Every structure is written in structure tokens, then in C-alpha cells.
Amino acid sequence: MEAQYQGDNVLILADDFTGANDAAVNFALNGAQAMVMFHPENVPQAQVVAVNTDSRALAANQAEQAIKAAINTVGLPGHSHWLVKKIDSTLRGNPGAEVSAALQASGLAGAVVALASPGLGRTTTNGQCLVKGIPVNQTEFASDxxxxxxxxxxxxxxQQQAERVCYLADLACVRQGNLAATLQACFARGVEVVVVDSETAPDLTRVIEAVASLPVRPLLAGSAGICEALAQYLFPLAATSPLLPHSSGPLLAVVGSMSEIAQQQMQAVMQHPLVTHMALSAEQALSADSESYLHECVQAAVAALNSGRHCVISTTEHHDARHQVARLCQRYQLNRAQLGEKLCLFLGRLTQAILSDATPGGMYLSGGDVAIAVARVLGAQGFTIHGRIAxxxxxxxxxGSQYLRPVMTKAGGFGNTDTLLEVVHFFEEKTK
Incomplete structure (x- = not known):
């Protein structure tokens, strides 16, 4: 297939919607045109395009096929392109299978994996993925x-997901200035994947500079941190992020994430005097009487929005809801992915029904699965990124959607306790 891109364009393959946004927004902030697309066949010409393969919760072999299909459909950029496989900073999903598939489909000989996102507390030391200094498998992500x-x-x-020859480039290698030589030597002797330690933003800058200096550019893989470093390298003159356009009406927030930080954010925003919080019952959403429950929820949300109140909908009634997933799976004879899909479908349909009877000034979608579920029911083909609020x-x-007002997204496990409250305050200030 003939390449659709030329020059230093960037094609990003992400396994979920919010992850695609987190990767691409860094380029938008530095003045590049950045778009997220949900279907590879609809990819436009742009400086930076992130394709959401929606493959995080798929089986590894299905995730591989999704990556290969995206590359084969989109085609690769021109000679000096950057192909980026965006992977989750906490190793959720199918990082090994997807990196391997991207290598195979692109024909590139090797990959550089720099997983860290220091600004969000994700670092890598001695090849270990750490969240605020703690191994990721000892954090809440162990019970995702x-x-x-x-x-x-x-x-x-x-290597559990793909049999590739790997090598670890530690911090000393990164900081002593010989990373480029190490990468070139590794690929020359048959190493296919080089995992690079990084603890700070300057470490990631060194990774990008080393990769850019190689005679043949490898696949670049990592989280939002490496995308930020690449954006600053390619587009060094930062542009002013456009402000939210004036849009009257309160905020509709749909929080699908069950992460601990998402629950803390919910508790904080509930202190706002103009926020109505609706905690959905997963039991009722999955029950045979779910249609009646959907109608009940729609009525409550519409009443709140039409009275000028912000409406915040969450999927959890209790702080320990994430630990009840196994029980729900057993009761309804579903695996984790199927359970999540059913709950997200309910939230998508709920949002669509609310928008039929109310017109919020903007939407906030937390959790990649919920964000893409809402996008689909609203007929969206993609997402044009303008900037970042927090x-x-x-x-x-x-x-491609009839809903044309501002939309904000957040990956479930990101942010601090006050993130959602800050968004509400910002939204109120900018839409007066």
C-alpha cells in the first residue's frame, strides 16, 4: 500500500481510546495537528494520527491481529516516519503481543521500549515497572x-506474550551517552526488543535522541511519557493550547473506572455544591430488568442537568466494588472482559438517552472502555484533540458525531484526588 504520510509524521497505535488521547495530546500541545481515529480505514492525512485498536482486553492472538490489520489498512508513513506502539504504563493488556505484531507487520527489525511516564509517577528501574516507586504488581493494578x-x-x-530476543539497557547506559551505540549493536546481533530504563523526563529525551540518530529507525514503544519526549523533539516550539469554546450548560461526567484514584476523585467532587452524583448498581444494570433501571437513571440525570446541576455518573456504589468483579462474573456466567463490555454498553446507552433529553455544555469520560462505548453510540469516527485541561x-x-460540544477524557488510574473537581471548576470558569 502506498504510504499516506510523508516527512516526520507520526503514526501511533494505541490499545484504548484514553491512551490514544494521552499519547497524541502531547503533539497537539506543541502545535501539531493531532487526531485519534477509531477505524483504520478512516485515517486522514495529519501530522500525528493515533489509531485506537481497542485491543487491551482482547486475547493476545486477537490483539496481534488488530495491530496487523491496522498497519496493513493504514499503510506506513514515508521514509522519515515515526511508528509508535503506545502501551499502558502499568503493563495492562497485551504489550508483548502487540509490539511483536507491530514489528512483523511493519517489517522493522527491532523495537525500543521505554515504558516510563515520570510525570505520572511511572518509572522503570532495572527493567521493573514501578508506580510511585512500587512494583506495579504490588499496587491496585494487580486487581484491575x-x-x-x-x-x-x-x-x-x-516474552510471556511473544518469543522475541530482548535486552535491557539500564540507567547507566542511558545517562552515559552510549545508548545509540548500544541500540545499534543490539540490533546488529539479532536483538529484537531493547527495553530502556527511564526515571526522569531527561532520560526519555536521551532515548528519543538516540533512536533518532540510528541509520534505520526502529519501532518506538512506550506510554505517554515517550510520546511527550518525541513531541518536544519533533515540534520544539510549543503552541498555546486553545481554550474551551463558550458552551452553556452544566457538565456531564461518566466515570467507568473502578480504580482507587477514580474513587477518591469521586469523593472529592461530591463536595461541590452543584454536583449531583449518581452511583449506578452493576447488579441492576446487568439484571433482566435493566431497561427499567436505565429509564430510571435517565430521568434522574436529565432532571439534574436541566436544573443546571453538574451530573456525575459512576459505576460503583461502594469503595470495594472492584473486588466484587469475580462474584459478578460468577453470578452472570461472564468472564471479566464480557462483564466490562456489558457495563460499558449500559453506560453508553445511558449517555445517549440522556443527551436526547438534555444538552450538557460538555462531557467528561473517565476510563478507556467507557469513553469508546460512548463514542460509538454517538456515532463518532474519531477525536480531534485541541489541548489539555489538567x-x-x-x-x-x-x-462524525452529532454531539459537537467539548469532550474531556481521562485514563482511569491517572490524576490526583482533586482532578475531577479541578475539571468542574475549570469548566465553570471557561464556559461562563
Whole structure:
């Protein structure tokens, strides 16, 4: 297939919607045109395109096929392109299978994996994935409702999913200035994947500079941190992030994440005097009488929004809801992925029904599965990124959807306790 891109364009393959936004927003902030697309066949010409393969919760072989299909459909950029496989900073999903598939489909000889995202507390030391200094398999991500993480060793995780020859470039290698030579020597002797330690933003800058200096550019893999470093390298003159356009009406927030930080954010935003919080019952959403429950929820949300109140909908009634997933799976004879899909479908349909009877000034979607479920029911083909409100909250607009007001997204496990409350305050200030 003829390449659709030329020059230093960037093609990003992400396994979920919010992850695609988190990767691409860094380029938008530095003045590049950045778009997220949900279907590879609809990819436009742009400086930076992130394709959401929606493959995080798939079986490894299905995730491989999704990556190969995306590359084969989109085609690769021109000679000086950058192909980036965005992977989750906490190793959820199928990082090994997807990196391997990207190598195979692209024909590239090797990959450089730099997983760290220091600004969000994700670092890598001695090949270990750490969250605020703690091995990821000792954090809440070990009990993730859909894709629990059981191993913090990056190479182990990659090799469990794909038999590739791996090598670890430690911090000393990164900081002593010989990373480029190490990468070139590794690829020359048959190493296929080089995992690179990084603890700081300057470490990631060194990784990008080393990769850029190689005679043949490898596949670049990592989280939002490496995308930020690449954006600053390619587009060094940062542009001013566009402000939210004036849009009257309160905020509709749909929080699908069951992460601990998402629950803390819910508790904080409930202190706002103009916030109505609706905690959904997973039991009722999955029950035979779910249609009646959906109607009941729609009425409550519409009443709140039409009275000028922000409406925040969450999927959890209790703080320990994430630990009840196994019980729900057993009761309804579903696996984790199927359970998540049913709950997200309910939230998508709920959001669609609310928007039929109310017009919020903007939407906030937390959790990649929920965000893409809402996008689908609203007929969106993609997402044009305009900027970022908080450290981990990109904003933009759906493309191909009748809903044209601002949309904000956040990956479930990101942010601090006050992130959602900050978004509400920002939204109120900018839409007066």
C-alpha cells in the first residue's frame, strides 16, 4: 500500500481510546495537528494520527491481529516516519503481543521500549515497572477488573506474550551517552526488543535522541511519557493550547473506572455544591430488568442537568466494588472482559438517552472502555484533540458525531484526588 504520510509524521497505535488521547495530546500541545481515529480505514492525512485498536482486553492472538490489520489498512508513513506502539504504563493488556505484531507487520527489525511516564509517577528501574516507586504488581493494578497485572518485570511480560530476543539497557547506559551505540549493536546481533530504563523526563529525551540518530529507525514503544519526549523533539516550539469554546450548560461526567484514584476523585467532587452524583448498581444494570433501571437513571440525570446541576455518573456504589468483579462474573456466567463490555454498553446507552433529553455544555469520560462505548453510540469516527485541561485530561471534539460540544477524557488510574473537581471548576470558569 502506498504510504499516506510523508516527512516526520507520526503514526501511533494505541490499545484504548484514553491512551490514544494521552499519547497524541502531547503533539497537539506543541502545535501539531493531532487526531485519534477509531477505524483504520478512516485515517486522514495529519501530522500525528493515533489509531485506537481497542485491543487491551482482547486475547493476545486477537490483539496481534488488530495491530496487523491496522498497519496493513493504514499503510506506513514515508521514509522519515515515526511508528509508535503506545502501551499502558502499568503493563495492562497485551504489550508483548502487540509490539511483536507491530514489528512483523511493519517489517522493522527491532523495537525500543521505554515504558516510563515520570510525570505520572511511572518509572522503570532495572527493567521493573514501578508506580510511585512500587512494583506495579504490588499496587491496585494487580486487581484491575479487566486486565490484572501479575508481573512487574517488563521483559518477562513481553516474552510471556511473544518469543522475541530482548535486552535491557539500564540507567547507566542511558545517562552515559552510549545508548545509540548500544541500540545499534543490539540490533546488529539479532536483538529484537531493547527495553530502556527511564526515571526522569531527561532520560526519555536521551532515548528519543538516540533512536533518532540510528541509520534505520526502529519501532518506538512506550506510554505517554515517550510520546511527550518525541513531541518536544519533533515540534520544539510549543503552541498555546486553545481554550474551551463558550458552551452553556452544566457538565456531564461518566466515570467507568473502578480504580482507587477514580474513587477518591469521586469523593472529592461530591463536595461541590452543584454536583449531583449518581452511583449506578452493576447488579441492576446487568439484571433482566435493566431497561427499567436505565429509564430510571435517565430521568434522574436529565432532571439534574436541566436544573443546571453538574451530573456525575459512576459505576460503583461502594469503595470495594472492584473486588466484587469475580462474584459478578460468577453470578452472570461472564468472564471479566464480557462483564466490562456489558457495563460499558449500559453506560453508553445511558449517555445517549440522556443527551436526547438534555444538552450538557460538555462531557467528561473517565476510563478507556467507557469513553469508546460512548463514542460509538454517538456515532463518532474519531477525536480531534485541541489541548489539555489538567495534567492527564485531554480535551477535544468528536468527529462524525452529532454531539459537537467539548469532550474531556481521562485514563482511569491517572490524576490526583482533586482532578475531577479541578475539571468542574475549570469548566465553570471557561464556559461562563
Amino acid at each position: 477488573p479487566k486486565t490484572p497485572v501479575t508481573d512487574a518485570d517488563i521483559i518477562h511480560v513481553l 495534567e492527564c485530561v485531554p480535551w477535544g471534539e468528536f468527529t
